[in-house]
Amino acid sequence: MNELVQIQRKPSGKVExxxxxxxxxxxxxxxxxxxxxxxxxxxxxxxxxxxxxxxxPEDHFYGMGIDISKCIGCGRCADxxxxxxxxxxxxxxxRTWIERYIITTEDETTVSSPNGGIDGFPPAVSEKGxxxxxxxxKLCNQCANPPCVQVCPVGATFQTRDGVVLVDEDYxxxxxxxxxxxxxxxxxxxxxxxxxxxxxFCYHRVVNGKIPACVEVCPTGARIFGDxxxxxxxxxxxxxxxxxxxxxPQLNTQPKVYYANLDGEVS
Amino acid sequence: xxxQVVRLGIVVLILGAALVTARTYLIPETFGRLGHYxxxxxxxxxxxxxxxxxxxxxxxxxxxxxxxFSVARHQTxxxxxxHGAAAAHIESPSEHKPPAPRxxxxxxxxxxxxxxxxxxxxxxxxxxxxxxxxxxxxxDPHAPEPPNVPQDCSACHGEIAxxxxxxxxxxxxxxxxxxxxERHKVEPRASLPTKPKAREFCGGCHGVGASSPAEIRRVDLxxxxxxxxxxxxxxxxxxxxx
Numbered sequence: 323m324n325e326l327v328q329i330q331r332k333p334s335g336k337v338e339x340x341x342x343x344x345x346x347x348x349x350x351x352x353x354x355x356x357x358x359x360x361x362x363x364x365x366x367x368x369x370x371x372x373x374x375x376x377x378x379p380e381d382h383f384y385g386m387g388i389d390i391s392k393c394i395g396c397g398r399c400a401d402x403x404x405x406x407x408x409x410x411x412x413x414x415x416x417r418t419w420i421e422r423y424i425i426t427t428e429d430e431t432t433v434s435s436p437n438g439g440i441d442g443f444p445p446a447v448s449e450k451g452x453x454x455x456x457x458x459x460k461l462c463n464q465c466a467n468p469p470c471v472q473v474c475p476v477g478a479t480f481q482t483r484d485g486v487v488l489v490d491e492d493y494x495x496x497x498x499x500x501x502x503x504x505x506x507x508x509x510x511x512x513x514x515x516x517x518x519x520x521x522x523f524c525y526h527r528v529v530n531g532k533i534p535a536c537v538e539v540c541p542t543g544a545r546i547f548g549d550x551x552x553x554x555x556x557x558x559x560x561x562x563x564x565x566x567x568x569x570x571p572q573l574n575t576q577p578k579v580y581y582a583n584l585d586g587e588v589s
Numbered sequence: 590x591x592x593q594v595v596r597l598g599i600v601v602l603i604l605g606a607a608l609v610t611a612r613t614y615l616i617p618e619t620f621g622r623l624g625h626y627x628x629x630x631x632x633x634x635x636x637x638x639x640x641x642x643x644x645x646x647x648x649x650x651x652x653x654x655x656x657x658f659s660v661a662r663h664q665t666x667x668x669x670x671x672h673g674a675a676a677a678h679i680e681s682p683s684e685h686k687p688p689a690p691r692x693x694x695x696x697x698x699x700x701x702x703x704x705x706x707x708x709x710x711x712x713x714x715x716x717x718x719x720x721x722x723x724x725x726x727x728x729d730p731h732a733p734e735p736p737n738v739p740q741d742c743s744a745c746h747g748e749i750a751x752x753x754x755x756x757x758x759x760x761x762x763x764x765x766x767x768x769x770x771e772r773h774k775v776e777p778r779a780s781l782p783t784k785p786k787a788r789e790f791c792g793g794c795h796g797v798g799a800s801s802p803a804e805i806r807r808v809d810l811x812x813x814x815x816x817x818x819x820x821x822x823x824x825x826x827x828x829x830x831x
Contacts, residue, residue, distance in 0.1 A: 394703075396698045398699075405640055406674065446705050477627075480624055480626035483623070526637035533643070541670050
């Protein structure tokens with residue numbers, strides 16, 4: 323026994339120095355420890371955030387559905403939008419508006435939108451017979467491939483991680499390129515701030531768990547808002563059970579406003 | 590080191606320093622954190638005040654109305670459709686009173702007759718439907734049942750009734766061609782009236798061998814577009830239209 327102990331000890335009685343590989347390993351551990359702590363912290367924060375009901379944009383991807391066969395053209399959406407977002411009441415500025423299509427028996431199409439439909443529509447009159455007529459609510463299509471964002475020279479308009487195209491009104495220089503670039507005519511220059519304005523899907527409501535004002539007030543449920551990341555979302559159901567069209571698909575803007583029962587005449 | 594290389598190096602250094610300084614001062618602090626934009630713009634957009642409260646919040650205090658409303662035919666509506674944006678009312682209920690539209694102009698925004706509206710949506714002609722009376726004298730907007738079961742079809746189908754009135758079919762009752770369940774009068778879309786299914790139905794008057802008065806136009810059912818039901822081409826409420 324004594325012999326054995328003596329063999330393990332150095333003759334001088336000093337403790338054997340740590341092997342170089344072991345030293346390297348311990349050093350690496352020490353270096354990595356701040357990163358490990360950071361990773362654990364971030365993970366903890368994330369679970370905590372989700373548990374607290376804190377809003378996490380990467381968990382959502384928003385879109386809107388519009389059922390043309392349910393729209394009665396009452397204009398409550400356009401009115402509510404102006405109230406909610408403080409849009410000028412002037413009939414040239416709209417974030418959302420309703421168009422009425424009248425297609426005559428001679429295949430002439432007339433589109434009208436008196437004050438965006440807020441005051442209602444006059445009776446449909448045409449000297450030629452009316453073949454079909456219907457309402458089409460319009461708004462920013464929140465494109466997944468937005469031309470307005472591409473052309474902005476200063477990066478004042480952008481797409482958020484939850485799929486909404488927004489304007490940074492403190493950074494916008496009001497050049498109007500985005501208004502020209504939008505194929506849907508969904509943008510305008512605010513007459514007071516002289517910056518670009520558009521539908522935000524009521525981003526301030528959505529991040530607080532509410533739905534956009536236009537969807538809130540739509541009396542017939544023609545407008546549907548939802549999160550496409552979730553299967554249990556009214557929009558996902560809407561997109562499963564309807565034949566869906568988007569406006570101007572040939573432009574490859576990949577709109578996130580989905581129309582059901584849309585007439586081919588609409589562009 | 591050759592002198593020209595040193596000089597060039599100095600120039601490159603100065604340019605580099607200028608670039609770094611310019612970037613620091615010209616590019617906003619949060620630009621590029623999330624993408625090619627200022628990350629603070631997200632907060633600016635998200636922190637705008639809400640003006641519409643949402644229907645869930647109304648029911649917290651107005652439980653009775655909310656309960657009544659939840660089963661009524663207006664159940665898909667939000668309170669704020671008629672009463673206006675109410676976030677301010679929730680903040681200070683006594684200071685901000687939501688308005689209630691009582692004049693005749695408001696309800697026809699949805700229920701006034703307009704051919705562009707989808708078929709079957711309840712519509713009235715504001716000029717002929719009890720003119721001068723506010724809608725709420727007869728209809729409870731929170732539970733809008735028809736106050737009396739409509740006596741005739743023209744109460745709702747005024748446009749058709751007026752068209753038919755000066756057509757060749759003026760003398761025909763609606764029930765001549767449509768079988769209507771009583772339920773249709775109170776729940777229009779739950780029980781739709783029938784339409785004639787066979788050509789022989791119209792042929793009863795318009796067929797070559799029919800025993801109807803001679804001035805009624807006749808058609809040979811066997812040779813006249815045999816694959817179609819008559820009303821697929823002829824508008825029965827105004828049959829003489831081409």
